[in-house]
Amino acid sequence: MKQIQTLLGSSLLAGVLTLTCGPAWADDAQAQLIDKFQQGQYSGKGADGCLMCHGRDEQVTALFASPHGSLDSSASPMAQLQCETCHGPQGQHRGKNEPMINFGDDANVSAELQNSVCMSCHEDGGRHDWQGSRHDFAEVACSDCHQIHTASDPVLSPEGEIATCTSCHSGQRADMNKRSAHPMAGLHSGSDMTCTSCHSAHGSLTESALNQVSLNDTCYQCHAEKRGPVVWEHAPVTDNCTSCHDVHGSVNDAMLTRRAPQLCQSCHASDGHASRVYDGQGNSAFVAGQSCLNCHSQVHGSNHPAGSLFEK
Ligand code: HEC
Ligand code: HEC
Ligand code: HEC
Ligand code: HEC
Ligand code: HEC
Ligand code: HEC
Ligand code: HEC
Ligand code: HEC
Ligand code: HEC
Ligand code: HEC
Incomplete structure (x- = not known):
């Protein structure tokens, strides 16, 4: 019965949210479902009762090919209140006469309430940062990403x-x-x-x-060679890879946010010899081809004793 307590606990919070943010859900239907939960009239027939009417719907019976329909695990909904573990007590439901809790595209309760049903079993390791996450705040439901009535989600x-x-x-x-x-x-x-x-x-x-403690650590999972430490560090590299890279994709080579020399000049515009870039020749080493990288080729840092300018 833990899931019911969780559901009712969150329903109080959902009420507060409704007052402050305006009604996002059909409040009457949600209130009716919460009421039904409080009454807790579970069917004595379990899944068999539901399947008398829903058993010909292949989408519904696909549940039995999924972990949630498994009969061998004591943690499975099937070892508990079966269908009613997720959809709530049947009460007088025989069709349109009285609703059941629903999820996904046809959901009839808030994302928070839906999620509390799932979290009653899944508030473990993988989900301990769910509360307060942007998806949680944006009212994304577990079932916006997950499908339950299917052999493979x-x-x-x-x-x-x-x-x-x-x-x-x-x-x-x-x-x-x-x-x-x-x-x-x-x-x-x-x-x-x-x-x-x-x-x-x-x-x-x-x-x-991100799935690691910092942005750069996320990249080092696969680009370990960029981790360093190196003798001569280039400050933005140790600081944040996205100073120069658009990690979801870019029109520039190597997913760069811009091409050299503009990339380099976004930070080095007035440094040293950089002013030479604007000499109008167009074919000098400062602008042609690899531009600044012609000479400063070790832009991620250098281990060469004389690599302080990232030339070797
Ligand atoms: C682990 C939670 C869970 C269990 C257990 C479960 N369901 Fe569902 N059910 C869902 C979710 C989530 C959806 C939304 C569609 C999807 O994600 O597959 C759904 C959808 C449905 C729908 C479709 C409603 C519509 O919009 O057309 C019916 C009917 C249904 N379930 C009946 C049942 C029956 C009958 C059982 C028991 C045999 C059952 N469910 C067991 C979570 C569950
Ligand atoms: C006597 C037949 C009958 C029985 C028994 C029955 N249902 Fe239904 N159920 C229906 C019909 C008909 C609908 C479609 C209502 C509609 O289209 O609005 C429905 C709709 C649903 C929905 C979609 C949400 C909603 O309320 O519209 C879910 C989920 C659901 N049933 C789950 C269950 C579960 C779980 C059980 C067993 C505890 C069950 N039903 C028992 C006939 C039945
Ligand atoms: C009664 C407990 C219970 C409830 C409620 C429940 N689950 Fe599960 N779920 C399980 C068990 C048991 C497994 C299989 C073992 C495991 O992977 O932890 C499982 C597995 C899963 C998996 C992995 C599926 C796979 O194919 O490997 C996902 C995803 C999942 N559940 C999502 C949900 C979502 C979303 C909800 C709410 C709609 C939900 N669960 C409600 C008990 C539950
Ligand atoms: C149902 C729509 C929906 C789906 C599906 C979805 N997201 Fe989101 N996601 C959002 C919304 C809404 C936000 C809130 C931020 C915003 O306003 O854009 C968000 C935010 C994010 C953020 C920013 C988080 C932060 O803390 O700044 C990341 C990263 C993200 N989603 C990744 C994913 C990934 C990865 C998947 C697939 C596993 C996914 N999303 C699926 C709607 C969705
Ligand atoms: C933005 C999409 C998205 C949302 C929302 C989402 N999940 Fe997941 N979930 C995933 C993806 C992708 C995986 C597989 C990769 C992974 O494990 O991170 C997964 C894996 C899982 C698993 C199986 C692996 C594990 O960690 O045990 C469970 C259980 C699960 N999710 C439960 C939930 C529950 C409960 C919710 C709602 C609180 C939820 N998910 C919300 C995308 C999502
Ligand atoms: C899961 C592994 C993985 C993670 C994590 C990862 N990358 Fe990559 N990255 C790759 C693979 C694979 C390639 C392609 C390598 C190839 O083509 O030789 C690549 C290529 C690149 C390239 C070169 C693209 C090109 O066109 O030459 C850049 C730049 C890059 N990653 C930056 C990053 C940054 C920044 C991060 C952290 C936000 C990151 N990567 C995280 C696997 C990963
Ligand atoms: C100061 C700008 C800058 C920063 C910051 C930066 N890069 Fe790069 N990166 C470049 C440039 C320019 C190239 C293309 C020239 C080259 O291959 O060295 C590149 C190329 C790459 C490549 C493909 C070629 C190779 O060397 O493997 C990967 C992978 C890469 N960067 C990963 C990263 C990672 C991971 C970080 C953070 C630790 C990072 N970069 C930070 C400028 C930068
Ligand atoms: C190589 C690592 C990597 C991969 C793969 C990746 N992301 Fe990201 N994502 C990041 C990093 C790093 C950030 C934060 C910095 C940034 O916005 O560039 C981010 C930021 C985001 C944001 C927040 C953007 C904002 O403006 O607040 C969303 C949403 C997002 N990613 C969604 C996705 C989705 C969806 C996918 C899969 C299609 C994906 N990401 C794949 C590394 C990655
Ligand atoms: C996000 C800002 C940023 C970008 C983009 C950037 N750099 Fe840097 N760079 C720095 C900082 C900060 C330092 C350290 C300056 C210092 O210690 O005085 C530095 C140091 C250097 C140095 C060593 C200078 C010295 O005095 O030690 C060289 C050479 C250099 N960068 C070249 C480049 C090149 C070439 C590019 C383009 C591929 C580039 N940088 C892009 C911020 C940046
Ligand atoms: C033809 C080779 C070459 C090219 C191309 C080149 N540099 Fe240099 N760079 C050098 C040399 C040699 C030095 C050290 C002597 C000096 O200061 O002129 C240097 C020094 C620097 C320094 C350190 C300046 C200081 O004040 O300590 C920075 C920063 C720098 N370059 C950035 C750039 C940027 C940005 C570009 C592209 C716009 C670029 N370089 C193109 C050869 C080059």
């Missing part, structure tokens, strides 16, 4: 995950199709790189919900 496969995330994050979908981008699953055969190679879908303590 699409978001748990690399390609399915990217499709799910970019269905809301269209900017990142556009970026990953740019000329220079990470080899994302589905776009590059053999790659299983996904959004969660860098992000935590369930929130984290870092800005932008």
Whole structure:
């Protein structure tokens, strides 16, 4: 019965949110469902009773091919109140006469209430930063990403995950199709790189919900050679890789935010010889080809004794 207590606990909070933010949900229907939960009239027939009417719907019965329909685990909903673990007590429900809690596209209660049902079993390791995450604040529901009545939840496969995330994050979908981008699953055969190679879908303590303690540590998971320490450090590299790289994709080589010399001059405009770039020749080493990188080729830092200017 833990999930019911959780649900009722959050419903108080949901009430407060409704007062301050205006009604986002059909309050009558939600109030009716909360009331039903309090009455707690569970069916004596379990799933069998539900399946008398819902058993011919293949989408519904697909549940039995998923972990939530498994009969061998004591942690499974099937070992508990079965369908009513998630959809709430049947009460008088026989169809339209009285609603059941619903999720996904046809949800009839707030995301917070839906999520409290799932969290009654899943508030473990992977979800401890969910509360207060941007997805939580934005009222994204667990079932916006996860499907329950299916043998394999699409978001748990690399390609399915990217499709799910970019269905809301269209900017990142556009970026990953740019000329220079990470080899994302589905776009590059053999790659299983996904959004969660860098992000935590369930929130984290870092800005932008990264899956490591800092932005650079996120990159070092795969680009360990950039970690250093090096004898001659280039300050922005140790500070933040995104000073120079657009990590979701860019029209410039190496996912650079801009090309050299502009990239370098965004910080070094008035330094030393940089003014020579504007000499109008167009073919000097300062602007042609690799530009500043012709000479300062070790832009990520150098271990050479004479590498202080990143030339070697
Ligand atoms: C682990 C939680 C969970 C359990 C257990 C569960 N469901 Fe569901 N149910 C959902 C979610 C979430 C959806 C939304 C669609 C999806 O994600 O697959 C849903 C959708 C439905 C729908 C479709 C409603 C619509 O919008 O058309 C019906 C009907 C349904 N479930 C009935 C059942 C029956 C019957 C059982 C027991 C055999 C059951 N559910 C067990 C979570 C659950
Ligand atoms: C006597 C037949 C019958 C029984 C028994 C029954 N349902 Fe339903 N249920 C329906 C019908 C019909 C609908 C579609 C109502 C509509 O289209 O609005 C429905 C809708 C639903 C929905 C969608 C949400 C909603 O309220 O519209 C869910 C979820 C659901 N039922 C779950 C269950 C569960 C879980 C059980 C068992 C505890 C169950 N039903 C028992 C007939 C039944
Ligand atoms: C009664 C407890 C219970 C509830 C409620 C519940 N789950 Fe689960 N869930 C489980 C168990 C048990 C498993 C299988 C073991 C595991 O992976 O932890 C599982 C597995 C999962 C998985 C992994 C599936 C896979 O194929 O590996 C996802 C994702 C998930 N649940 C999401 C949800 C969502 C979303 C909800 C709410 C709609 C929900 N769960 C509600 C108990 C529950
Ligand atoms: C933004 C999309 C998204 C949302 C929202 C989301 N998940 Fe997930 N979830 C994922 C992805 C992607 C994975 C697989 C990669 C991973 O484990 O991080 C996953 C994995 C899982 C797993 C299986 C692996 C594990 O960590 O145990 C469970 C259980 C789960 N999610 C439960 C939930 C619950 C409960 C909620 C709601 C509080 C939720 N998820 C909300 C995307 C999401
Ligand atoms: C290579 C690592 C990496 C991958 C893969 C990645 N991201 Fe990011 N993402 C980041 C970093 C680092 C930031 C923070 C800095 C920034 O905005 O550039 C970020 C920021 C974000 C933001 C917040 C942007 C803002 O303006 O607040 C969103 C949303 C986002 N990513 C979504 C996605 C989605 C969706 C995918 C998969 C299609 C994805 N990311 C793949 C590293 C990554
Ligand atoms: C149902 C739509 C939806 C889906 C699906 C979705 N997101 Fe989001 N995401 C949002 C919203 C809304 C925000 C709030 C920020 C905003 O206003 O853009 C957000 C914010 C983020 C942020 C910024 C977090 C922060 O703390 O700054 C990241 C990163 C992100 N999403 C990654 C993902 C990833 C990875 C997936 C897939 C596993 C995903 N999202 C799926 C709607 C979605
Ligand atoms: C999950 C592993 C992974 C993570 C995490 C990761 N990368 Fe990458 N990165 C790759 C792979 C794979 C390539 C392609 C390498 C190749 O083509 O040889 C790549 C390529 C690059 C490139 C070169 C692109 C080009 O066109 O030459 C840059 C720049 C880059 N990553 C920056 C970053 C930054 C910055 C981060 C952290 C925000 C990051 N990466 C996190 C795996 C990762
Ligand atoms: C000062 C700007 C700057 C910063 C900051 C920066 N890079 Fe780069 N990066 C470049 C330039 C310019 C190139 C292309 C020239 C080259 O290959 O060295 C590049 C190329 C790359 C490449 C592809 C070629 C290679 O060297 O493997 C990777 C991977 C990469 N950067 C990762 C990172 C990571 C990870 C960080 C953070 C630790 C980072 N970069 C920080 C400027 C920068
Ligand atoms: C985000 C800002 C930023 C960008 C972009 C940037 N740098 Fe730097 N660079 C710095 C900082 C800060 C230092 C350290 C300056 C100091 O210690 O006086 C530095 C130091 C240097 C030095 C050593 C100078 C010295 O006096 O020790 C060289 C050479 C250099 N950068 C070249 C480049 C080149 C070439 C690029 C373009 C590929 C570039 N930088 C892009 C911020 C940047
Ligand atoms: C033809 C080779 C060459 C090119 C191209 C080049 N540099 Fe240099 N750079 C040098 C040498 C040699 C020094 C040390 C002597 C000096 O200060 O002129 C230097 C010094 C520097 C310093 C340190 C200046 C100081 O005050 O200590 C910075 C910063 C710098 N370069 C940035 C750049 C930027 C930005 C570009 C591109 C716009 C660039 N360089 C292009 C050769 C080059």
